[in-house]
Amino acid sequence: MARMSESMTTVETAGDNPTITLRPKPRSAPIDKLGRKLHDLRISVTDRCNFRCKYCMPKEIFGAAYKFMPREMVMSFEEIARAANIFVQLGVRKLRLTGGEPLVRKGVEELVERLTAIRAPNDEPVDIAMTTNGSILDKKAKALAKAGLKRITVHLDAIDDTIFKFMNDVDWPVAKVLAGIEAARAEGMHPIKVNTVIKRSNNVGEILPVVRHFRGTGITPRFIEFMDVGNTNGWSMEEVVPGDEVISIIQKEFPLVRLDPTSAGETAQRWGFADSNGNWDPKLGEVGVICSVTHPFCSQCNRARLSSDGRVYLCLFATTGYDVRMMMRQGASDEEIKAKIESFWSARTDRYSELRSSLTPEIRARRHKIEMSYIGG
Ligand code: SF4
Numbered sequence: 001m002a003r004m005s006e007s008m009t010t011v012e013t014a015g016d017n018p019t020i021t022l023r024p025k026p027r028s029a030p031i032d033k034l035g036r037k038l039h040d041l042r043i044s045v046t047d048r049c050n051f052r053c054k055y056c057m058p059k060e061i062f063g064a065a066y067k068f069m070p071r072e073m074v075m076s077f078e079e080i081a082r083a084a085n086i087f088v089q090l091g092v093r094k095l096r097l098t099g100g101e102p103l104v105r106k107g108v109e110e111l112v113e114r115l116t117a118i119r120a121p122n123d124e125p126v127d128i129a130m131t132t133n134g135s136i137l138d139k140k141a142k143a144l145a146k147a148g149l150k151r152i153t154v155h156l157d158a159i160d161d162t163i164f165k166f167m168n169d170v171d172w173p174v175a176k177v178l179a180g181i182e183a184a185r186a187e188g189m190h191p192i193k194v195n196t197v198i199k200r201s202n203n204v205g206e207i208l209p210v211v212r213h214f215r216g217t218g219i220t221p222r223f224i225e226f227m228d229v230g231n232t233n234g235w236s237m238e239e240v241v242p243g244d245e246v247i248s249i250i251q252k253e254f255p256l257v258r259l260d261p262t263s264a265g266e267t268a269q270r271w272g273f274a275d276s277n278g279n280w281d282p283k284l285g286e287v288g289v290i291c292s293v294t295h296p297f298c299s300q301c302n303r304a305r306l307s308s309d310g311r312v313y314l315c316l317f318a319t320t321g322y323d324v325r326m327m328m329r330q331g332a333s334d335e336e337i338k339a340k341i342e343s344f345w346s347a348r349t350d351r352y353s354e355l356r357s358s359l360t361p362e363i364r365a366r367r368h369k370i371e372m373s374y375i376g377g
Helices: 077-089 108-116 137-147 161-168 174-186 200-214 243-251 324-329 334-346 352-358 361-366
Strands: 008-012 020-024 040-044 094-098 127-132 151-155 192-198 220-225 256-259 269-273 286-290 303-306 311-313
Touching (some): 040 077, 077 324, 151 174, 174 192, 220 243, 243 256, 243 286, 311 324
Parallel strands (some): 040 094, 220 286
């Protein structure tokens, strides 16, 4: 009989030849200073992207001369999977792959395969998702699905091709992204969500066309308020279309009913399309709004973020992160890294979106935030 220890427990299988395996005892997820339990990890697999969306990676800054991260600084798939596993042992149950643009990282499906093999201490499944601009999804959907990716979120800022090309600023046709969404659906991915960032002077007129396109298709569009992420997107409150305004624009054509969140820490407000009796008709589907500016949700924020060079950040608007890649490359054990992440999270007080309106423009300007293209949305 194996000797038991503080951190280990045994799992005995039933039947005639029971086997006893030693497993790390599930440890409860760390809780931060504001009572938020770590649950989600967003993993940026690259700082590179093939789009130049104005609210994230404006061409003026991220032009031909821009120096992206040298390859040796980028975490290998093995290192990313190891870090993800450490977070899962710490209580994370949802992993989201982001970028830059995750699909431009060669062989990303191999990483998906590695992540789908990760098991939580009590064999609980880990939910794996990806956020992509969908530019090459039509080519990648089959391999991603084969690797185990079950659900996906696609950024799509317009249905109108001219506006779409203006927003991505690389002349990428909307038809290719719509084809990518269809390819993901054909591979059985579900749910499929579509994220649309609304910038008043660019695409407020695209709210209804996006809704008309996806209503009743089982694909859920969500409208994201333009945020002051990073330091390069020229953010101003005038350019923000509040979620409440988005809902009222939609309700001019489609009656909606407010729905309950599906999980703690969900960022989107859910609204269901109503039938003629004013009740939600699930066949018509739903629409969401993500209101980080006008209805901050920091009190529920259970997300950590891992950059492609292996730094852990505790907020999308953070200024510093903790380098776990260095620990790995210096030979630290999983237990040592777990302890570091646990202490980092436990000391967390981040709630930038709640504080934004109380910060003067000078203070906001002095705060050198990480770029969204570096850490993912
Ligand atoms: S501002 Fe930071 S703390 Fe607040 S919800 Fe966003 S990521 Fe979380």
